[in-house]
Each structure stands twice: as structure tokens, then as C-alpha cells.
Amino acid sequence: MKALVYEGPRKVVVKEMLDAKIEKPTDVLVKITTTNICGSDLHMYEGRTNMETGRILGHENLGVVVEVGAGIERIKVGDHVCLPFNIGCGFCKNCEKGLTGFCLTTNPGVAGAAYGFAGMGPYSGGQAEYLRVPFGDFNCLVLPPDAEEKENDYVMLSDIFPTGYHATVLAGVEPGDSVVIYGAGPVGLMAALSASIKGASKVMVVDTHTDRLALAEKLGAIPIDDSDGSSADQVMELTGGEGADRGCECVGYQCSCKGHEVPNATMNNLIKAVRPSGGIGVVGVFVAEDPKAEDSLAKKGQIALDFGQLWMKGQHIATGQANVKAYNRKLRDLIAAGKARPSEIISHQLPLEQAAEGYAHFDARDEGWTKVVLKT
Ligand code: NAD
Ligand code: ZN
Numbered sequence: 001m002k003a004l005v006y007e008g009p010r011k012v013v014v015k016e017m018l019d020a021k022i023e024k025p026t027d028v029l030v031k032i033t034t035t036n037i038c039g040s041d042l043h044m045y046e047g048r049t050n051m052e053t054g055r056i057l058g059h060e061n062l063g064v065v066v067e068v069g070a071g072i073e074r075i076k077v078g079d080h081v082c083l084p085f086n087i088g089c090g091f092c093k094n095c096e097k098g099l100t101g102f103c104l105t106t107n108p109g110v111a112g113a114a115y116g117f118a119g120m121g122p123y124s125g126g127q128a129e130y131l132r133v134p135f136g137d138f139n140c141l142v143l144p145p146d147a148e149e150k151e152n153d154y155v156m157l158s159d160i161f162p163t164g165y166h167a168t169v170l171a172g173v174e175p176g177d178s179v180v181i182y183g184a185g186p187v188g189l190m191a192a193l194s195a196s197i198k199g200a201s202k203v204m205v206v207d208t209h210t211d212r213l214a215l216a217e218k219l220g221a222i223p224i225d226d227s228d229g230s231s232a233d234q235v236m237e238l239t240g241g242e243g244a245d246r247g248c249e250c251v252g253y254q255c256s257c258k259g260h261e262v263p264n265a266t267m268n269n270l271i272k273a274v275r276p277s278g279g280i281g282v283v284g285v286f287v288a289e290d291p292k293a294e295d296s297l298a299k300k301g302q303i304a305l306d307f308g309q310l311w312m313k314g315q316h317i318a319t320g321q322a323n324v325k326a327y328n329r330k331l332r333d334l335i336a337a338g339k340a341r342p343s344e345i346i347s348h349q350l351p352l353e354q355a356a357e358g359y360a361h362f363d364a365r366d367e368g369w370t371k372v373v374l375k376t
Contacts, residue, residue: 001128003128025070034374036158037060038159048253058131060159061083063131063376065081068136075136083131083158154332158324159324160342166322167249169281171281175201178239182206182269191283195246207226215345229265236272239275248281267282274313349373350375
């Protein structure tokens with residue numbers, strides 16, 4: 001089968017690989033039809049993780065079931081399914097509680113498994129023609145009859161729509177709240193959509209890229225350009241001097257090697273921009289290590305947090321991977337009902353063969369390259 005393979009920093013290649021196949025009775029084999037490039041892939045693409053070369057990337061996957069293992073009872077050949085990026089077992093302490101991002105079975109000793117990801121188990125990614133789905137009865141989200149026509153909406157249920165929603169849950173967003181979101185990338189835009197769905201009275205989105213801020217505005221948010229570093233002051237002004245009720249971090253570790261904006265300023269900006277006793281939800285990924293970084297903390301993937309201000313303001317911070325299964329059914333039904341259209345943020349649809357081009361543009365944040373979907 002054709003697949004996108006990681007060959008080293010900023011080097012990915014589409015090549016022939018061994019076909020994915022059923023390995024255990026609880027597996028399901030999916031013919032992938034749509035698979036996305038994610039900001040999380042960039043941590044590996046840019047070479048800040050211990051990703052092994054020769055592995056297939058891709059954790060935002062949707063397709064059609066072509067084979068099921070002998071132990072599969074619920075999922076049928078021909079089902080159109082979206083696959084949460086987390087691989088859960090369904091029966092460990094964490095999965096039982098809906099915390100599938102921290103499954104204790106699928107990546108023992110570490111907690112949390114995903115397709116095509118550094119440090120998250122041996123599972124192959126879905127930027128390929130076929131994908132093996134472990135514990136298929138548990139992990140496949142079956143899509144409604146309009147699946148084919150709305151593939152580009154439903155594929156967002158694999159990660160970024162539930163992840164954006166999770167950011168608002170971690171922050172504690174309630175109806176009427178004002179919410180500030182750092183990052184107008186795909187995840188931040190989905191957090192903005194989710195905050196509106198949850199009834200926020202005011203949604204503000206911070207970034208420095210005007211094309212991405214324009215998309216945030218299209219989703220009904222107030223765009224805040226942080227090019228001059230004044231975002232927290234702008235939020236204070238927009239909230240009558242109080243600060244936002246809730247804040248979401250949808251940026252994560254930013255490499256310092258190629259002129260990315262002020263690396264890792266987001267947490268301290270959030271502490272400034274959120275009101276005393278407010279909540280901050282962090283879904284941006286901070287585990288990357290950056291050997292090229294100038295500051296010694298960043299080298300080890302750490303950040304300087306203004307803990308004194310956090311303490312003074314009595315804010316709460318919650319963080320971690322999104323537990324996609326906790327939300328994907330509800331969000332699927334919103335899409336089916338025509339009440340959410342996450343595909344609005346897609347900028348490019350490319351054949352899998354052109355994936356390397358998609359990676360290069362998305363990584364460089366080239367103007368207009370907001371979200372790339374690949375078709376196999
Ligand atoms: P992205 O890289 O496309 O978007 C990040 C955005 O942040 C960019 O638009 C960038 O311009 C902006 N940015 C950079 N520095 C900033 C700053 N100081 N202030 C404000 N904005 C700034 O990536 P994405 O796909 O939107 O993903 C965002 C983060 O979410 C990544 O770290 C990704 O790994 C993480 N993520 C987490 C989960 C989870 O389960 N927790 C799931 C998916 C993605
Ligand atoms: Zn992703």
C-alpha cells in the first residue's frame with residue numbers, strides 16, 4: 001500500500017509499504033479515504049521528538065471498514081467510520097471513565113496510545129491506504145448515511161473538533177462566559193467553535209497570522225493580533241478590565257529554529273488575560289524537546305511559568321490529551337444536524353501522493369495553508 005513515511009527532520013516521503021492487516025481478533029481493517037495533517041504531526045516532522053524513521057504518520061483518519069477480526073461483533077464490513085486518534089482498550093481504569101487518552105492497556109507504562117505518533121505505542125499511522133484499528137468495536141465511531149458527502153466534516157471528529165471542545169471543558173467554559181483562545185490554528189479554531197456551541201458570550205482568538213485570524217472572525221470570534229505582544233492588554237480592554245472568564249491554550253511548544261513567533265509565551269499571557277479565579281485549559285502539546293533552542297529550559301521541553309501570578313490570581317489549569325471518545329458522538333450528531341461545520345477551516349485538499357508538499361506548506365505557515373486534508 002502507499003503510505004507517508006517519516007524519514008528524518010522535515011523529510012517525509014510517500015512510498016510502497018507492507019499492507020496493514022488484521023493482527024488480532026479484536027482488530028478492524030479500514031480502507032482510509034480521508035486523513036489530515038495536524039499541528040501535532042509537526043512536533044515529529046520538525047525533528048523534536050524521538051520518532052523512529054520508517055514509520056507511517058497520521059492520526060486523523062476516516063474510511064470504510066474492509067475486514068473485521070473474528071472477535072468483532074458491532075462493526076461491519078462497509079461501515080463508514082471515523083477513528084479517534086487515541087487508541088483505547090475500553091476496559092482499563094481510565095477507559096472505563098471515558099479517559100481514553102490515558103488508556104493503561106494500549107501503551108503500558110506510559111498511558112495514552114495513538115496512531116503514527118512518537119512515544120505513543122508502536123501503532124502505524126493512517127496517512128496510508130489502509131489502517132489497522134485495535135479494539136475496533138470500541139474505537140470505531142460509525143457515521144450516519146450522509147458520511148460520504150460530509151467526509152470533510154466528520155474527519156474532524158478524529159481529533160481537532162473534540163480536542164478544541166476538550167480545551168473548553170478543561171477551562172470550565174459555561175454559558176455566558178467570555179473566552180480567550182491562544183492559537184488560531186486548526187485546534188484553536190475548533191476551540192472557538194466549541195466555545196460558541198457551549199454558549200460563550202464572547203470568544204476572542206489570539207494569533208499573529210492574519211489569514212488565520214480572518215478565519216476565527218468568520219467563525220464569530222473577535223480576532224486579536226499579538227504581533228506587538230499586547231494580546232493580554234487587548235483582552236483586558238475587551239472585558240472591561242476584568243480579564244476573560246476562561247482561557248484555552250491551543251499553541252503548544254513552538255520551535256525556535258525558524259523564526260516562529262515568540263516561543264512559549266502563551267501560558268504567561270493566559271495567566272495575565274484570564275480573570276482572578278478563572279480557568280485555563282491547555283491542549284497545546286509541550287512535550288517536545290528542542291536541541292537547537294537557545295534557552296536552556298526549551299532544550300528540555302520545559303517552559304518558564306509565572307507561578308507567582310497564577311497563585312495570586314487563584315486560577316486553575318487543566319491539561320492533557322483530548323479523550324476523543326468522550327465527545328465524538330455528540331459532536332457527530334451536531335454535524336449530522338447541520339449545526340456544526342468544522343470543514344469550514346480546510347484550506348487544501350490534496351491526494352496522498354502530494355502529502356510532502358502539504359507538510360512543507362503547513363509547517364511553514366504559508367499564507368492560506370490552514371488545514372490540509374489528504375485523499376487516498
Ligand atoms: P498549528 O501549529 O497549526 O497552530 C498553532 C497556532 O498558534 C499557529 O497559527 C501559530 O501562528 C499560533 N501561535 C504561535 N505562537 C503563538 C503565540 N505566542 N501566541 C498566539 N498564537 C501563537 O497547530 P494546531 O493543529 O492548531 O495544533 C495546536 C496545538 O494543539 C499543537 O501543539 C498540537 O500538537 C496540539 N494538539 C493537542 C491535542 C491534544 O489532544 N491535547 C490534539 C491535537 C493537537
Ligand atoms: Zn491531530
